[in-house]
Amino acid sequence: MILDMRGINKSYVQGKMEVPVLHDVSFSMEEGEYVAIMGPSGSGKSTLMNIIGCLDKPSSGNFFLDGQDISRCSENQMSDLRLHKIGFVFQSFHLLPRQSALVNVEMPLGYAHVPKKERRERALRALDRVGLSDRVNFRPNQLSGGQMQRVAIARAIVNNPKLLLADEPTGALDSKSGAQVMELFQKLNEEGVSVLMITHDADIAAHAKRVVMIRDGMLLEKE
Protein backbone atom coordinates (compact mmCIF):
# COMPACT_ATOMS: atom_id res chain seq x y z
CA MET A 1 0.00 0.00 0.00
CA ILE A 2 1.55 3.28 -1.03
CA LEU A 3 -0.87 5.63 0.70
CA ASP A 4 -2.72 4.90 3.89
CA MET A 5 -4.65 7.68 5.67
CA ARG A 6 -6.83 7.03 8.68
CA GLY A 7 -9.03 9.56 10.43
CA ILE A 8 -7.19 12.60 9.13
CA ASN A 9 -8.36 15.96 10.47
CA LYS A 10 -6.93 19.30 9.48
CA SER A 11 -7.91 22.71 10.68
CA TYR A 12 -6.33 26.11 10.36
CA VAL A 13 -6.21 28.79 12.97
CA GLN A 14 -7.56 32.06 11.63
CA GLY A 15 -7.30 34.81 14.19
CA LYS A 16 -8.77 33.18 17.29
CA MET A 17 -11.10 30.89 15.33
CA GLU A 18 -10.24 27.35 14.39
CA VAL A 19 -11.44 26.64 10.87
CA PRO A 20 -11.81 22.93 10.14
CA VAL A 21 -10.97 21.90 6.59
CA LEU A 22 -10.75 18.11 6.60
CA HIS A 23 -13.05 15.84 8.63
CA ASP A 24 -12.07 12.32 9.46
CA VAL A 25 -10.65 11.54 6.05
CA SER A 26 -9.66 7.94 5.48
CA PHE A 27 -8.19 7.01 2.14
CA SER A 28 -5.79 4.43 0.83
CA MET A 29 -4.17 3.66 -2.47
CA GLU A 30 -2.34 0.59 -3.77
CA GLU A 31 0.85 0.73 -5.76
CA GLY A 32 0.18 1.09 -9.50
CA GLU A 33 -3.28 2.59 -9.07
CA TYR A 34 -4.57 5.59 -11.02
CA VAL A 35 -6.87 7.63 -8.80
CA ALA A 36 -8.57 11.02 -9.20
CA ILE A 37 -9.78 13.09 -6.28
CA MET A 38 -12.55 15.34 -7.52
CA GLY A 39 -14.29 18.20 -5.82
CA PRO A 40 -15.38 21.81 -6.24
CA SER A 41 -13.20 24.66 -5.07
CA GLY A 42 -13.26 25.12 -1.30
CA SER A 43 -13.92 21.45 -0.75
CA GLY A 44 -10.52 20.92 0.90
CA LYS A 45 -8.90 19.08 -1.99
CA SER A 46 -5.83 21.37 -2.07
CA THR A 47 -5.33 20.85 1.65
CA LEU A 48 -5.58 17.11 1.13
CA MET A 49 -3.08 17.28 -1.67
CA ASN A 50 -0.63 19.28 0.49
CA ILE A 51 -0.86 16.60 3.17
CA ILE A 52 -0.42 13.75 0.70
CA GLY A 53 2.50 15.68 -0.86
CA CYS A 54 4.22 15.98 2.53
CA LEU A 55 4.07 19.76 2.32
CA ASP A 56 1.81 19.94 5.35
CA LYS A 57 1.05 17.81 8.37
CA PRO A 58 -2.43 16.74 9.50
CA SER A 59 -3.78 18.10 12.82
CA SER A 60 -4.68 14.59 13.87
CA GLY A 61 -4.96 11.10 12.39
CA ASN A 62 -2.44 8.71 10.92
CA PHE A 63 -0.84 9.03 7.52
CA PHE A 64 1.57 6.45 6.17
CA LEU A 65 3.37 7.13 2.91
CA ASP A 66 4.99 3.99 1.60
CA GLY A 67 4.92 2.65 5.14
CA GLN A 68 6.45 5.71 6.75
CA ASP A 69 4.60 7.57 9.49
CA ILE A 70 4.48 11.22 8.45
CA SER A 71 3.46 12.63 11.83
CA ARG A 72 6.85 11.63 13.25
CA CYS A 73 8.90 13.17 10.43
CA SER A 74 11.19 16.14 10.89
CA GLU A 75 11.28 18.92 8.35
CA ASN A 76 14.35 17.42 6.66
CA GLN A 77 12.77 13.99 6.52
CA MET A 78 9.70 15.55 4.88
CA SER A 79 12.03 17.14 2.30
CA ASP A 80 13.61 13.77 1.64
CA LEU A 81 10.19 12.12 1.24
CA ARG A 82 9.20 14.76 -1.31
CA LEU A 83 12.50 14.22 -3.09
CA HIS A 84 12.45 10.44 -3.28
CA LYS A 85 8.81 9.27 -3.05
CA ILE A 86 6.72 12.00 -4.70
CA GLY A 87 6.72 13.67 -8.09
CA PHE A 88 4.75 16.89 -8.26
CA VAL A 89 2.90 18.20 -11.30
CA PHE A 90 1.40 21.65 -10.83
CA GLN A 91 -1.37 23.46 -12.64
CA SER A 92 0.97 26.30 -13.65
CA PHE A 93 4.00 24.07 -14.38
CA HIS A 94 6.45 26.02 -12.15
CA LEU A 95 9.46 25.67 -14.42
CA LEU A 96 12.55 27.84 -13.92
CA PRO A 97 12.08 30.36 -16.73
CA ARG A 98 15.77 31.00 -17.51
CA GLN A 99 16.82 27.36 -17.64
CA SER A 100 16.60 24.83 -20.44
CA ALA A 101 14.19 21.90 -20.25
CA LEU A 102 17.14 19.63 -19.47
CA VAL A 103 18.33 21.71 -16.49
CA ASN A 104 14.75 21.91 -15.17
CA VAL A 105 14.42 18.14 -15.29
CA GLU A 106 17.86 17.59 -13.74
CA MET A 107 17.05 19.78 -10.72
CA PRO A 108 15.67 17.15 -8.29
CA LEU A 109 18.61 14.86 -9.04
CA GLY A 110 20.95 17.62 -7.88
CA TYR A 111 19.22 17.68 -4.50
CA ALA A 112 19.52 13.89 -4.38
CA HIS A 113 23.31 14.22 -4.97
CA VAL A 114 23.25 12.14 -8.12
CA PRO A 115 26.57 12.48 -10.00
CA LYS A 116 26.53 14.97 -12.85
CA LYS A 117 26.90 12.47 -15.69
CA GLU A 118 24.17 10.19 -14.42
CA ARG A 119 21.94 13.22 -13.86
CA ARG A 120 22.19 14.13 -17.52
CA GLU A 121 21.48 10.59 -18.68
CA ARG A 122 18.45 10.19 -16.44
CA ALA A 123 17.06 13.62 -17.38
CA LEU A 124 17.41 12.80 -21.08
CA ARG A 125 15.65 9.48 -20.53
CA ALA A 126 12.79 11.20 -18.67
CA LEU A 127 12.39 13.77 -21.44
CA ASP A 128 12.33 10.91 -23.92
CA ARG A 129 9.55 9.22 -21.92
CA VAL A 130 7.37 12.33 -22.23
CA GLY A 131 8.19 12.60 -25.94
CA LEU A 132 10.34 15.76 -25.80
CA SER A 133 13.77 14.45 -26.77
CA ASP A 134 13.85 17.07 -29.55
CA ARG A 135 13.21 19.96 -27.12
CA VAL A 136 15.98 19.25 -24.62
CA ASN A 137 17.72 22.61 -24.87
CA PHE A 138 14.62 24.78 -25.26
CA ARG A 139 13.71 27.25 -22.57
CA PRO A 140 10.16 27.34 -21.16
CA ASN A 141 9.34 30.52 -23.14
CA GLN A 142 10.17 28.65 -26.35
CA LEU A 143 7.75 25.85 -25.55
CA SER A 144 3.95 25.56 -25.80
CA GLY A 145 1.85 25.08 -22.66
CA GLY A 146 1.44 21.38 -23.31
CA GLN A 147 5.16 20.97 -23.85
CA MET A 148 5.90 22.89 -20.65
CA GLN A 149 3.60 20.58 -18.69
CA ARG A 150 5.36 17.57 -20.21
CA VAL A 151 8.73 18.99 -19.10
CA ALA A 152 7.21 19.35 -15.61
CA ILE A 153 6.04 15.71 -15.77
CA ALA A 154 9.53 14.62 -16.84
CA ARG A 155 10.89 16.49 -13.82
CA ALA A 156 8.35 14.73 -11.61
CA ILE A 157 9.27 11.22 -12.77
CA VAL A 158 13.04 11.66 -13.17
CA ASN A 159 13.81 10.50 -9.62
CA ASN A 160 11.53 7.41 -9.98
CA PRO A 161 8.95 8.45 -7.36
CA LYS A 162 6.47 6.02 -5.82
CA LEU A 163 3.65 8.46 -6.49
CA LEU A 164 2.97 11.01 -9.18
CA LEU A 165 0.89 13.75 -7.60
CA ALA A 166 -0.86 16.07 -10.06
CA ASP A 167 -2.79 19.17 -9.03
CA GLU A 168 -5.17 20.26 -11.81
CA PRO A 169 -2.59 19.19 -14.43
CA THR A 170 -4.75 20.33 -17.35
CA GLY A 171 -6.14 23.46 -15.71
CA ALA A 172 -3.95 25.84 -17.72
CA LEU A 173 -4.05 23.91 -20.99
CA ASP A 174 -6.29 23.89 -24.06
CA SER A 175 -8.28 20.70 -24.58
CA LYS A 176 -5.89 19.23 -27.15
CA SER A 177 -2.81 19.62 -24.98
CA GLY A 178 -4.88 18.46 -22.01
CA ALA A 179 -5.75 15.28 -23.87
CA GLN A 180 -2.06 14.70 -24.61
CA VAL A 181 -1.21 15.06 -20.94
CA MET A 182 -3.95 12.60 -20.05
CA GLU A 183 -2.59 10.16 -22.59
CA LEU A 184 0.83 10.54 -21.05
CA PHE A 185 -0.53 9.82 -17.56
CA GLN A 186 -2.25 6.76 -18.94
CA LYS A 187 1.01 5.57 -20.48
CA LEU A 188 3.05 6.24 -17.35
CA ASN A 189 0.47 4.40 -15.25
CA GLU A 190 0.68 1.44 -17.62
CA GLU A 191 4.46 1.55 -17.13
CA GLY A 192 3.88 1.10 -13.42
CA VAL A 193 3.77 4.64 -11.97
CA SER A 194 1.06 5.26 -9.35
CA VAL A 195 -0.84 8.42 -10.26
CA LEU A 196 -2.98 10.57 -7.99
CA MET A 197 -4.72 13.43 -9.71
CA ILE A 198 -6.69 16.24 -8.10
CA THR A 199 -9.18 18.10 -10.23
CA HIS A 200 -12.58 19.75 -10.29
CA ASP A 201 -13.24 18.63 -13.87
CA ALA A 202 -15.34 15.45 -14.21
CA ASP A 203 -14.11 14.80 -17.78
CA ILE A 204 -10.51 14.79 -16.63
CA ALA A 205 -11.31 12.72 -13.56
CA ALA A 206 -12.94 10.16 -15.83
CA HIS A 207 -9.51 9.19 -17.16
CA ALA A 208 -8.65 7.68 -13.78
CA LYS A 209 -9.50 4.10 -12.89
CA ARG A 210 -10.91 5.15 -9.54
CA VAL A 211 -12.53 8.46 -8.65
CA VAL A 212 -12.98 9.78 -5.12
CA MET A 213 -15.25 12.73 -4.43
CA ILE A 214 -14.45 15.29 -1.79
CA ARG A 215 -17.03 17.70 -0.50
CA ASP A 216 -16.87 19.95 2.54
CA GLY A 217 -13.81 18.17 3.78
CA MET A 218 -15.26 14.71 3.61
CA LEU A 219 -14.45 11.89 1.18
CA LEU A 220 -17.04 9.88 -0.76
CA GLU A 221 -15.91 6.91 -2.81
CA LYS A 222 -17.67 6.77 -6.23
CA GLU A 223 -17.76 3.69 -8.41
Next chain:
Amino acid sequence: MFENLRLAVQGIWSHKMRSFLTMLGIIIGIASIIAIVSTIQGTSEQIKEDLIGAGRNTVSITLYDGDSEAYFYDNSTVAPVISEDQKKKVRRLENVVDATFYYSRSYSTVYYLNDSFMGGTVLGVDGSYLDTAGYVIQTGRGFVQRDYDRFCKVALVDTNVVQSLFLGENPLGKVLEIEQQPFTIVGIITEPDDYLPKMENLSDYEEYFTDSMGKILIPDKCWPICYKFDEAQNVIIRADSTDNMSSAGKSVADILNANIKNQSQRTNYSYKADDIMERVRNMQRLSESTSQQLIWIASISLLVGGIGVMNIMLVSVTERTKEIGLKKAIGARKKTILWQFLTEASMLTSIGGLIGVLSGIGLSQVVSRLTGTPAAISVPAIVGSVVFSMLIGVIFGLMPSVKAANLNPIDALRSE
Protein backbone atom coordinates in the same frame (compact mmCIF):
# COMPACT_ATOMS: atom_id res chain seq x y z
CA MET B 1 28.93 23.74 -3.64
CA PHE B 2 29.99 24.09 -7.26
CA GLU B 3 26.33 24.02 -8.20
CA ASN B 4 25.68 26.89 -5.78
CA LEU B 5 28.49 28.95 -7.30
CA ARG B 6 27.05 28.38 -10.77
CA LEU B 7 23.60 29.42 -9.59
CA ALA B 8 25.05 32.47 -7.85
CA VAL B 9 26.89 33.61 -10.98
CA GLN B 10 23.70 33.12 -12.98
CA GLY B 11 21.67 35.09 -10.46
CA ILE B 12 24.13 37.97 -10.48
CA TRP B 13 24.61 37.91 -14.24
CA SER B 14 20.89 37.92 -14.98
CA HIS B 15 20.57 41.31 -13.24
CA LYS B 16 23.81 42.93 -14.38
CA MET B 17 22.85 46.52 -13.75
CA ARG B 18 21.21 45.85 -10.41
CA SER B 19 24.11 43.71 -9.24
CA PHE B 20 26.60 46.37 -10.21
CA LEU B 21 24.71 49.11 -8.41
CA THR B 22 24.48 46.89 -5.35
CA MET B 23 28.20 46.26 -5.45
CA LEU B 24 28.93 49.95 -5.78
CA GLY B 25 28.87 50.61 -2.04
CA ILE B 26 31.31 47.76 -1.45
CA ILE B 27 33.46 48.85 -4.39
CA ILE B 28 33.75 52.41 -3.12
CA GLY B 29 34.44 51.31 0.45
CA ILE B 30 37.12 48.79 -0.46
CA ALA B 31 38.67 51.08 -3.06
CA SER B 32 39.05 53.91 -0.59
CA ILE B 33 40.50 51.63 2.07
CA ILE B 34 43.04 50.19 -0.35
CA ALA B 35 43.93 53.66 -1.61
CA ILE B 36 44.34 54.99 1.93
CA VAL B 37 46.40 52.05 3.11
CA SER B 38 48.74 52.08 0.13
CA THR B 39 49.21 55.83 0.17
CA ILE B 40 49.90 55.88 3.90
CA GLN B 41 52.24 52.94 3.64
CA GLY B 42 54.07 54.66 0.79
CA THR B 43 54.34 57.85 2.83
CA SER B 44 55.56 55.89 5.80
CA GLU B 45 58.31 54.29 3.75
CA GLN B 46 59.18 57.68 2.30
CA ILE B 47 59.52 59.14 5.82
CA LYS B 48 61.85 56.34 6.79
CA GLU B 49 63.96 56.79 3.69
CA ASP B 50 64.09 60.56 4.02
CA LEU B 51 65.13 60.54 7.64
CA ILE B 52 67.61 57.73 7.44
CA GLY B 53 69.24 58.29 4.11
CA ALA B 54 69.38 55.71 1.38
CA GLY B 55 70.26 52.61 3.28
CA ARG B 56 73.64 53.67 4.74
CA ASN B 57 72.34 53.17 8.28
CA THR B 58 74.80 55.60 9.84
CA VAL B 59 74.38 56.50 13.49
CA SER B 60 76.29 59.32 15.21
CA ILE B 61 77.29 58.81 18.83
CA THR B 62 78.15 62.19 20.26
CA LEU B 63 79.54 63.29 23.60
CA TYR B 64 77.11 65.45 25.54
CA ASP B 65 77.84 67.80 28.36
CA GLY B 66 74.61 67.60 30.30
CA ASP B 67 71.90 68.20 27.73
CA SER B 68 73.96 69.96 25.08
CA GLU B 69 76.68 68.74 22.80
CA ALA B 70 80.15 68.97 24.35
CA TYR B 71 82.37 71.57 22.66
CA PHE B 72 86.09 72.03 23.35
CA TYR B 73 87.44 75.44 22.73
CA ASP B 74 89.48 76.19 25.80
CA ASN B 75 92.37 74.18 27.11
CA SER B 76 91.08 73.83 30.62
CA THR B 77 88.39 71.26 29.92
CA VAL B 78 89.20 67.72 30.93
CA ALA B 79 87.00 65.31 29.01
CA PRO B 80 86.95 61.51 28.85
CA VAL B 81 89.18 59.82 26.29
CA ILE B 82 88.16 56.77 24.29
CA SER B 83 90.71 54.02 24.87
CA GLU B 84 92.00 51.66 22.16
CA ASP B 85 90.31 48.85 24.07
CA GLN B 86 86.92 50.54 23.78
CA LYS B 87 87.47 51.16 20.08
CA LYS B 88 88.14 47.46 19.57
CA LYS B 89 85.00 46.57 21.52
CA VAL B 90 82.90 48.93 19.37
CA ARG B 91 84.32 47.50 16.15
CA ARG B 92 83.61 43.98 17.33
CA LEU B 93 79.91 44.65 18.04
CA GLU B 94 77.69 42.29 16.11
CA ASN B 95 75.54 44.86 14.37
CA VAL B 96 78.31 47.36 13.65
CA VAL B 97 79.67 47.14 10.11
CA ASP B 98 82.02 50.06 10.30
CA ALA B 99 83.07 52.61 12.92
CA THR B 100 85.10 55.79 12.81
CA PHE B 101 86.37 57.93 15.70
CA TYR B 102 87.08 61.59 15.18
CA TYR B 103 88.09 64.77 17.03
CA SER B 104 86.20 67.90 16.25
CA ARG B 105 86.54 71.59 16.94
CA SER B 106 84.14 74.39 16.18
CA TYR B 107 85.29 77.97 16.68
CA SER B 108 88.81 77.15 15.54
CA THR B 109 91.29 79.65 14.12
CA VAL B 110 91.55 78.91 10.41
CA TYR B 111 92.90 81.27 7.79
CA TYR B 112 93.33 81.14 4.05
CA LEU B 113 95.59 84.08 3.18
CA ASN B 114 93.83 86.89 5.01
CA ASP B 115 90.35 85.40 5.14
CA SER B 116 89.27 83.68 8.33
CA PHE B 117 86.99 80.65 8.28
CA MET B 118 84.03 81.24 10.56
CA GLY B 119 81.44 78.86 11.84
CA GLY B 120 82.71 75.68 10.25
CA THR B 121 84.20 72.63 11.88
CA VAL B 122 87.67 71.13 11.88
CA LEU B 123 87.74 67.35 12.24
CA GLY B 124 90.63 65.04 13.02
CA VAL B 125 89.69 61.78 11.35
CA ASP B 126 90.97 58.23 11.07
CA GLY B 127 91.26 56.28 7.84
CA SER B 128 87.69 54.98 7.79
CA TYR B 129 85.90 58.31 8.29
CA LEU B 130 85.05 59.00 4.66
CA ASP B 131 83.60 55.53 4.05
CA THR B 132 81.64 55.40 7.26
CA ALA B 133 80.17 58.87 7.14
CA GLY B 134 79.34 58.53 3.48
CA TYR B 135 81.67 61.06 1.87
CA VAL B 136 83.21 60.59 -1.55
CA ILE B 137 86.24 62.33 -3.02
CA GLN B 138 85.23 64.76 -5.70
CA THR B 139 88.70 65.85 -6.82
CA GLY B 140 92.22 65.25 -5.56
CA ARG B 141 92.95 62.38 -3.17
CA GLY B 142 91.96 61.19 0.27
CA PHE B 143 94.27 60.47 3.21
CA VAL B 144 96.68 57.57 2.75
CA GLN B 145 98.58 55.56 5.34
CA ARG B 146 101.68 57.63 4.66
CA ASP B 147 99.89 60.79 5.84
CA TYR B 148 99.24 59.14 9.19
CA ASP B 149 102.67 57.56 9.54
CA ARG B 150 104.57 60.71 8.79
CA PHE B 151 102.23 63.25 10.43
CA CYS B 152 101.76 64.96 7.06
CA LYS B 153 100.04 68.30 7.38
CA VAL B 154 97.43 67.70 4.69
CA ALA B 155 93.76 68.60 4.67
CA LEU B 156 90.53 67.76 2.89
CA VAL B 157 87.77 70.33 2.52
CA ASP B 158 84.15 69.82 1.60
CA THR B 159 82.29 71.70 -1.09
CA ASN B 160 80.82 74.15 1.42
CA VAL B 161 84.32 75.29 2.33
CA VAL B 162 85.13 75.70 -1.34
CA GLN B 163 82.21 78.12 -1.56
CA SER B 164 82.61 79.97 1.73
CA LEU B 165 86.40 80.27 2.06
CA PHE B 166 87.72 79.95 -1.50
CA LEU B 167 84.71 81.60 -3.17
CA GLY B 168 84.53 78.85 -5.75
CA GLU B 169 88.24 78.95 -6.64
CA ASN B 170 90.01 75.56 -6.97
CA PRO B 171 91.56 74.96 -3.52
CA LEU B 172 93.75 71.99 -4.48
CA GLY B 173 97.36 72.63 -3.45
CA LYS B 174 96.48 75.79 -1.50
CA VAL B 175 97.69 76.14 2.05
CA LEU B 176 95.32 76.62 5.00
CA GLU B 177 96.47 77.91 8.35
CA ILE B 178 94.89 75.93 11.19
CA GLU B 179 95.92 77.20 14.65
CA GLN B 180 99.00 78.76 13.00
CA GLN B 181 99.98 75.45 11.38
CA PRO B 182 100.09 75.25 7.57
CA PHE B 183 98.05 72.43 5.99
CA THR B 184 98.08 71.68 2.25
CA ILE B 185 94.71 70.88 0.71
CA VAL B 186 94.94 67.58 -1.19
CA GLY B 187 91.30 66.82 -1.98
CA ILE B 188 87.70 67.96 -2.04
CA ILE B 189 85.04 65.73 -0.52
CA THR B 190 81.32 65.73 -1.09
CA GLU B 191 78.34 63.82 0.20
CA PRO B 192 76.52 61.71 -2.37
CA ASP B 193 73.23 63.38 -3.30
CA ASP B 194 71.01 60.58 -2.13
CA TYR B 195 72.52 60.60 1.32
CA LEU B 196 71.29 64.03 2.34
CA PRO B 197 68.02 63.76 4.23
CA LYS B 198 65.25 65.57 2.43
CA MET B 199 62.84 66.28 5.26
CA GLU B 200 63.12 69.95 6.01
CA ASN B 201 59.95 70.69 7.90
CA LEU B 202 61.17 69.22 11.16
CA SER B 203 62.95 72.08 12.83
CA ASP B 204 64.84 69.92 15.28
CA TYR B 205 65.88 67.65 12.49
CA GLU B 206 67.12 70.55 10.45
CA GLU B 207 69.89 71.36 12.87
CA TYR B 208 71.12 67.83 12.55
CA PHE B 209 72.23 68.18 8.97
CA THR B 210 72.64 71.86 8.26
CA ASP B 211 76.11 72.69 9.32
CA SER B 212 76.33 74.39 6.02
CA MET B 213 79.51 76.32 6.64
CA GLY B 214 81.55 73.26 5.88
CA LYS B 215 84.10 70.86 7.24
CA ILE B 216 87.87 70.75 7.14
CA LEU B 217 89.40 67.30 7.68
CA ILE B 218 92.94 66.61 8.87
CA PRO B 219 94.54 63.28 9.85
CA ASP B 220 93.83 62.52 13.52
CA LYS B 221 97.57 61.95 14.08
CA CYS B 222 98.09 65.65 13.37
CA TRP B 223 95.42 66.73 15.85
CA PRO B 224 97.82 67.24 18.80
CA ILE B 225 99.95 69.54 16.62
CA CYS B 226 97.13 72.06 16.55
CA TYR B 227 95.20 71.16 19.65
CA LYS B 228 95.75 68.85 22.62
CA PHE B 229 96.73 65.27 23.32
CA ASP B 230 94.08 63.01 24.80
CA GLU B 231 90.94 64.72 23.66
CA ALA B 232 87.47 63.29 23.63
CA GLN B 233 86.23 61.87 20.39
CA ASN B 234 82.87 61.39 18.73
CA VAL B 235 81.85 58.29 16.82
CA ILE B 236 79.99 57.44 13.66
CA ILE B 237 79.02 53.85 13.02
CA ARG B 238 77.22 52.02 10.29
CA ALA B 239 74.73 49.39 11.41
CA ASP B 240 74.18 46.23 9.40
CA SER B 241 70.50 47.02 8.87
CA THR B 242 68.09 49.87 9.32
CA ASP B 243 66.20 47.99 12.00
CA ASN B 244 69.35 47.56 14.08
CA MET B 245 70.33 51.24 14.02
CA SER B 246 68.79 52.10 17.37
CA SER B 247 70.15 49.10 19.22
CA ALA B 248 73.63 49.36 17.69
CA GLY B 249 73.83 53.07 18.57
CA LYS B 250 72.77 52.32 22.13
CA SER B 251 75.30 49.55 22.63
CA VAL B 252 78.11 51.76 21.33
CA ALA B 253 77.08 54.55 23.69
CA ASP B 254 77.00 52.05 26.56
CA ILE B 255 80.55 50.90 25.83
CA LEU B 256 81.79 54.47 25.65
CA ASN B 257 79.97 55.56 28.80
CA ALA B 258 81.29 52.64 30.82
CA ASN B 259 84.48 54.30 32.04
CA ILE B 260 83.70 57.99 31.68
CA LYS B 261 83.39 58.21 35.44
CA ASN B 262 86.85 56.81 35.99
CA GLN B 263 88.43 59.43 33.76
CA SER B 264 86.70 62.64 34.54
CA GLN B 265 85.83 64.44 37.72
CA ARG B 266 82.84 65.92 35.94
CA THR B 267 80.16 63.29 35.75
CA ASN B 268 77.64 65.02 33.53
CA TYR B 269 79.46 63.89 30.39
CA SER B 270 77.77 61.11 28.48
CA TYR B 271 77.63 59.65 25.00
CA LYS B 272 74.29 59.64 23.31
CA ALA B 273 73.31 57.99 20.03
CA ASP B 274 71.23 59.93 17.56
CA ASP B 275 68.10 57.90 17.55
CA ILE B 276 66.77 58.55 14.10
CA MET B 277 64.69 55.40 14.18
CA GLU B 278 62.78 56.77 17.14
CA ARG B 279 61.91 59.87 15.16
CA VAL B 280 60.95 57.75 12.20
CA ARG B 281 58.68 55.70 14.37
CA ASN B 282 57.04 58.78 15.80
CA MET B 283 56.36 60.17 12.35
CA GLN B 284 55.07 56.81 11.15
CA ARG B 285 52.84 56.47 14.19
CA LEU B 286 51.36 59.85 13.42
CA SER B 287 50.60 58.99 9.82
CA GLU B 288 49.28 55.59 10.78
CA SER B 289 46.85 56.97 13.32
CA THR B 290 45.59 59.36 10.68
CA SER B 291 45.07 56.46 8.31
CA GLN B 292 43.29 54.49 10.99
CA GLN B 293 40.71 57.24 11.27
CA LEU B 294 40.33 57.44 7.51
CA ILE B 295 39.79 53.69 7.38
CA TRP B 296 37.03 53.98 9.95
CA ILE B 297 35.33 56.57 7.80
CA ALA B 298 35.70 54.37 4.72
CA SER B 299 34.22 51.49 6.68
CA ILE B 300 30.97 53.41 6.95
CA SER B 301 30.72 53.11 3.20
CA LEU B 302 31.17 49.36 3.58
CA LEU B 303 28.37 49.29 6.13
CA VAL B 304 26.11 51.21 3.77
CA GLY B 305 27.13 48.85 0.98
CA GLY B 306 26.31 45.86 3.16
CA ILE B 307 22.86 47.23 3.90
CA GLY B 308 22.39 47.71 0.17
CA VAL B 309 23.26 44.07 -0.38
CA MET B 310 20.78 43.03 2.29
CA ASN B 311 18.09 45.14 0.67
CA ILE B 312 18.67 43.68 -2.78
CA MET B 313 18.81 40.15 -1.45
CA LEU B 314 15.45 40.70 0.25
CA VAL B 315 14.02 41.93 -3.06
CA SER B 316 15.54 38.95 -4.78
CA VAL B 317 14.00 36.53 -2.28
CA THR B 318 10.60 38.12 -2.77
CA GLU B 319 10.97 37.99 -6.53
CA ARG B 320 11.96 34.38 -6.45
CA THR B 321 9.41 33.21 -3.89
CA LYS B 322 7.88 30.84 -6.43
CA GLU B 323 11.21 29.40 -7.42
CA ILE B 324 12.07 28.81 -3.77
CA GLY B 325 8.67 27.24 -3.16
CA LEU B 326 9.10 24.92 -6.11
CA LYS B 327 12.59 23.91 -5.04
CA LYS B 328 11.38 23.09 -1.56
CA ALA B 329 8.37 21.21 -2.93
CA ILE B 330 10.50 18.95 -5.10
CA GLY B 331 12.76 18.10 -2.19
CA ALA B 332 15.36 20.83 -1.55
CA ARG B 333 16.22 21.03 2.14
CA LYS B 334 16.16 24.25 4.11
CA LYS B 335 19.95 24.22 4.26
CA THR B 336 20.24 23.97 0.49
CA ILE B 337 18.16 27.10 -0.03
CA LEU B 338 20.05 28.93 2.73
CA TRP B 339 23.41 28.16 1.13
CA GLN B 340 22.19 29.12 -2.31
CA PHE B 341 21.31 32.63 -1.18
CA LEU B 342 24.30 33.03 1.12
CA THR B 343 26.59 32.06 -1.74
CA GLU B 344 24.93 34.56 -3.99
CA ALA B 345 25.22 37.37 -1.44
CA SER B 346 28.85 36.69 -0.58
CA MET B 347 29.77 36.25 -4.22
CA LEU B 348 28.14 39.58 -4.98
CA THR B 349 30.21 41.31 -2.30
CA SER B 350 33.39 39.41 -3.14
CA ILE B 351 33.20 40.49 -6.76
CA GLY B 352 32.52 44.00 -5.46
CA GLY B 353 35.55 43.69 -3.20
CA LEU B 354 37.74 42.54 -6.06
CA ILE B 355 36.67 45.39 -8.30
CA GLY B 356 37.19 47.66 -5.27
CA VAL B 357 40.75 46.39 -4.83
CA LEU B 358 41.54 46.99 -8.49
CA SER B 359 40.08 50.50 -8.47
CA GLY B 360 41.80 51.17 -5.14
CA ILE B 361 45.17 50.29 -6.67
CA GLY B 362 44.36 52.51 -9.63
CA LEU B 363 43.27 55.30 -7.30
CA SER B 364 46.44 55.12 -5.22
CA GLN B 365 48.54 55.26 -8.40
CA VAL B 366 46.66 58.41 -9.44
CA VAL B 367 47.14 59.93 -5.98
CA SER B 368 50.82 59.11 -6.00
CA ARG B 369 51.22 60.69 -9.46
CA LEU B 370 49.42 63.84 -8.34
CA THR B 371 51.11 64.33 -5.00
CA GLY B 372 54.49 62.79 -5.71
CA THR B 373 54.34 60.42 -2.75
CA PRO B 374 54.97 56.80 -3.58
CA ALA B 375 52.21 54.20 -3.14
CA ALA B 376 53.08 50.87 -1.63
CA ILE B 377 50.55 48.17 -2.52
CA SER B 378 50.09 46.03 0.54
CA VAL B 379 49.25 42.40 -0.14
CA PRO B 380 47.77 41.74 3.33
CA ALA B 381 45.46 44.71 2.85
CA ILE B 382 44.28 43.30 -0.48
CA VAL B 383 43.69 39.80 0.81
CA GLY B 384 42.09 41.25 3.93
CA SER B 385 39.64 43.43 2.02
CA VAL B 386 38.51 40.63 -0.28
CA VAL B 387 37.96 38.32 2.67
CA PHE B 388 36.26 41.12 4.56
CA SER B 389 33.89 41.91 1.71
CA MET B 390 33.04 38.23 1.48
CA LEU B 391 32.23 38.36 5.20
CA ILE B 392 30.00 41.37 4.63
CA GLY B 393 28.08 39.28 2.11
CA VAL B 394 27.67 36.47 4.63
CA ILE B 395 26.63 38.80 7.44
CA PHE B 396 24.21 40.95 5.49
CA GLY B 397 23.02 38.05 3.33
CA LEU B 398 22.16 35.95 6.35
CA MET B 399 18.82 37.55 7.16
CA PRO B 400 17.41 37.36 3.59
CA SER B 401 18.74 33.81 3.18
CA VAL B 402 17.14 32.65 6.40
CA LYS B 403 13.93 34.26 5.22
CA ALA B 404 14.16 32.34 1.94
CA ALA B 405 14.95 29.05 3.66
CA ASN B 406 12.01 29.42 6.03
CA LEU B 407 9.43 30.10 3.32
CA ASN B 408 6.48 27.78 3.50
CA PRO B 409 6.40 25.97 0.13
CA ILE B 410 2.58 25.94 0.01
CA ASP B 411 2.33 29.72 0.38
CA ALA B 412 5.38 30.28 -1.81
CA LEU B 413 3.93 28.27 -4.69
CA ARG B 414 0.60 30.05 -4.42
CA SER B 415 2.11 33.56 -4.45
CA GLU B 416 1.77 35.65 -7.58
